[in-house]
Amino acid sequence: MRHFKMVAATLAVSALAVLGSAGTASAKTQIQWWHAMGGALGERVEEITANFNRSQSEYELISTFKGNYSETMTAGIAAFRAGKQPHILQVFEVGTATMMAAKGAIKPVYELMAEAGVPFNTGDYLGAVAGYYTTTDGKMLSMPFNSSTPIIFYNKEAFKKAGLDPNKPPKTWPEVGEYGAKIVAAGYPCGFSTAWQSWVHLENFSAWHDVPFGTKENGFAGADTEFAFNGPLQVKHIQQLADWQKDKIFVYGGRRNLGNVKFTSGECGMYTESSAGYGGFKAGAKFEFGMANLPYWPDAAGAPQNTIIGGSSLWVLAGSKPEEYKGVAAFFNFLSLPMVQAYWHANTGYVPITTGAYDLMTKLKFYDDNPGRDIPILQLGAKAPTANSKGLRFGNFAQTRDVIYEELEAIWAGQKTAQQGLDAAVERGNAILRKFEKSQN
Amino acid sequence: MEKRVVFRNPVLPYLLLAPQIAITLIFFIWPASQALYQSLLQQDPFGLRTTFVWADNFIDLFSQADYLNSLQVTTVFSISVAVLALSSALYLAVQADRVLKGAMAYRTLLIWPYAVAPVVAGVLWLFLFNPTLGIAAYWLRELGYDWNHTLNGGQAMTLVVVAATWKQISYNFLFFLAGMQAIPRSLIEAAAIDGAGPVRRFWTIVFPLLTPTTFFLLVINIVYAFFDTFGIIHSVTEGGPAGATNILVYKVFRDGFLNLDLGGSATQSVVLMTIVIAFTVIQFRYVERKVHY
Known part of the structure; x- marks a missing residue:
């Protein structure tokens, strides 16, 4: 375990060195992210936020803890009704149908990525995870974040x-x-x-x-x-x-x-x-x-x-400027990087959301050093999902x-x-x- | 001849009343009418689509078995809390009134629980009675009594009643004690000379003279049990097990703030408001007649 943490940390640091140009642009576009991760998980979120901010110079991601899942969702919705919504809102899986139905309040992720011109392939994400947040015709509506089973x-x-x-x-x-x-x-x-x-x-x-x-x-x-x-x-x-x-x-x-x-x-x-x-x-x-x-x-x-999974995904709320949405897309792209996911997976009990991250972990022999940690991933992907095992909506x-x-x-x-x-x-x-x-x- | 003082300026009295009326309008009439309006609507959480549904929400509500159950639970809870909080506070006040040495410390200690927030009070009692870790639950088990309020509705109800009562006793105690100290000593002494014992003196002199205080506290305690206890319910039982402690105000909070059913939640708060207004009217109309000021 210790050995692996070192590897992950080294990876994360080198990732920053490659990506980071540590610019000092004066007018960064601010992106607000409201999340429900308290305690140790909240610290992990802060680290990811800081890493994203160091990795580029155009946008500044500001993550704010808004309480437990229900409180965060309620806060986001109340803010939307008052016209002061954040760009990104973390919503637990049981809120998915409510968010999906709120056309006009949300900006679907596939649309966001296409408009921002960020390469995005739903197939890169673990099927059992992405399926929960994807329409029946394969369009991903929200970005998977923390998923467990x-x-x-x-x-x-x-x-x-x-x-x-x-x-x-x-x-x-x-x-x-x-x-x-x-x-x-x-x-x-x-x-x-x-x-x-x-x-x-x-x-x-x-x-x-x-x-x-x-x-x-x-x-x-x-x-x-x-x-x-x-x-x-x-x-x-x-x-x-x-x-x-x-x-x-x-x-x-x-x-x-x-x-x-x-x-x-x-x-x-x-x-x-x-x-x-x-x-x-x-x-x-x-x-x-x-x-x-x-x-x-x-x-x-x-x-x-x-x-099937539990946990939550990141929803993009409607009503912000195009350049801000570009920043959101850049962050989602960053979040999907294998090393970011590997870091998240190794330090929490959640599964990685991309197959790339899972492959990376396997290559690093993480599961050999930590027996049992791949059980949730294998169990989620045990068979191709049927109509009864895609998720709930x-x-x-x-x-x-x-x-x-x-x-x-x-x-x-x-x-x-x-x-x-x-x-x-x-x-x-x-x-x-x-x-x-x-x-x- | 009756002497009357009249404002000469016709505008001045309205100006003087204005702040009070403004406060009432802004903090009571406006939100209450919003709730009333909201209760006739069905709306998605984001407020994107709103339909006027007349009384559909009310019909829905009263056709739910769990709502009727909640009414029943609320009745049991409120009466238990009010009766227990009043009677134990009265008992403590009588005892405190007689204490000569260390009266100050005794009184101060009794007032402490009032400073504890409802949620904290709930968590405190929860720690004591947690079936796995609680020390009180452990003692009960040693005595051969199986304590598990996560499954036993009666035990869960007892626990929230005790927690809610414990928090309210201080407040009642303060008022009872003040009321008792306002009773002229001479009356009690006269009764004592006539040969009335402490119990007799209490029931024939102290208690009747305390009725204004008792009445005031009754109203306050009922309102407390109806509205201010949801923090305790939330931290101790979340309305469970199987709805055994799901009081009306907690259901309003849960359906509205956690489950985002705004129309349904507003409907419930309108019903709750009606009940409490009705109660207060009844209390003032009938119970107050028995009060000696």
Whole structure:
């Protein structure tokens, strides 16, 4: 790891030396970027910003932290309504459909790049990543930035104590059940828990098993889509998790990733979480842990397919001057450079967005030195995406996630069966979709 | 003969009233009417397309089971917070009124929680009762009680009620104590000479004379529970589990500011406003009759 960081740093520095002409032009065009990366990630963003500013002399990129994802999006939208919008706004993946529908408020990336005359090929980007932000006819609307996908983390120490092979992570859900029972029998209060229950166990679960989460290619083919995550496979899975609670094989840890502490404290032996959770676990866990592909049901015909991303992308807002957009295009070009992506990937748990960056990392033997770090990339690209595994595009999806959280909690608490809870979530989610559709006309 | 003072200049009284009216217009009437107008619209987040939908938003709202659930949750939450905050503050004030030594320190300490911001108060209680890390949750488990408010709605409700109450007790305490110290000593002493014990003295003299304060605090506490507690809900439960602590004001915040459903959120705030206005009118109209000034 250390060895690799040195290489990456050297690369970044030499990149600057090549690119940087450190001009002292007095009137630089300012580009505003509002982002949602706090803490260590925020520092990485600052570094990228500073590097871009040193790499050229025409533009000055100013990045501003605007709070968490929701707050940043709300701030950007409020600024747009007041006519004071930034050029670049970081928006999380569930806000994608809302942004796409806002024609007149956004400037599509493919259009921006073409107008600025910057060479741009959608094919250079990892398909599973770019696909999420691309129209059905292949036009990229926003620039992928931080993307991750769910994997399973497991406590190697707990595996040893439970008499399991620490180098043999569970591949399937029945194995998770079996291993979980052994871990509980070895004295642990919890076999397995999860972060992002909707994203991991319904959204990615559906893609990974090639079953629809919603109709109309999960919303890619039109806004008149309906949710379909109450299918037999999803119901079976959720019901299984609910049943596992009796023997503590599964323990609910709370919304979002509030349950992460259950893994780092050693309470739960296995934990499904975004690959971006790696950094936190590395810093917080006092035991050796391993990573593996998200488990699947072996009796499901389409599994394993490929998983989908979470994270966010950079949207360009409408209403600025052409020369400013040229600066935005120059920055996006810089951001896509293999060494910039390699730096981002190595220092965070996110995947690189270009195939070039992945190749570079492979060449540098990064994955040999850091086993498991390529799992998310391989899992995202496991197979060519189908209509069920390209991603999700639902209006006001953030609101539907709240609904799913509520209904799942009702299931975990035993107030509803999986079928009842998921049926209710689909029905309430559909009402949100219809309302969104109505607001678009 | 009645003596009346009249302004000679017909414009002057209006001029003198103007600042107050301007403040009311700008800070209350204008936003309230904006909310009312917004509640009849359906709009995308960017404000690019707006449709006038009449009462569609209201019909939508009341056909949602989770909104009706939220109404119910709000009722339980507000009554619990108001009753608990008032009664415990009154108890503390009575005790503080009797303390002779160190009264100053005792009072000052009781006032502290009021200086804590709602979100911070929420986080504080969350740390105590976090099912994995919380010390209080650990004690409860030692006592054989399984504490997990992330799944148990009753426990989640208890936790937010306690946190919201804890923060409001100081405020109530201050007013009760001031009210009690304004009661003439001679009345209480006279009752004592007549043979009334402390409990009797409290119920027949102190409590009736405190009713103006109690009434004022009741109004304030209901408004507090309805509007000012969303920071606590946001930091402790986010309305969960399964909507068990999803009070009206939190739903307004969530749907409007996090989920960008402006029409729906405005509709909810209009309903909320109506409820609180109705409550206040009822309180002034009926409860105030029982108040002795």
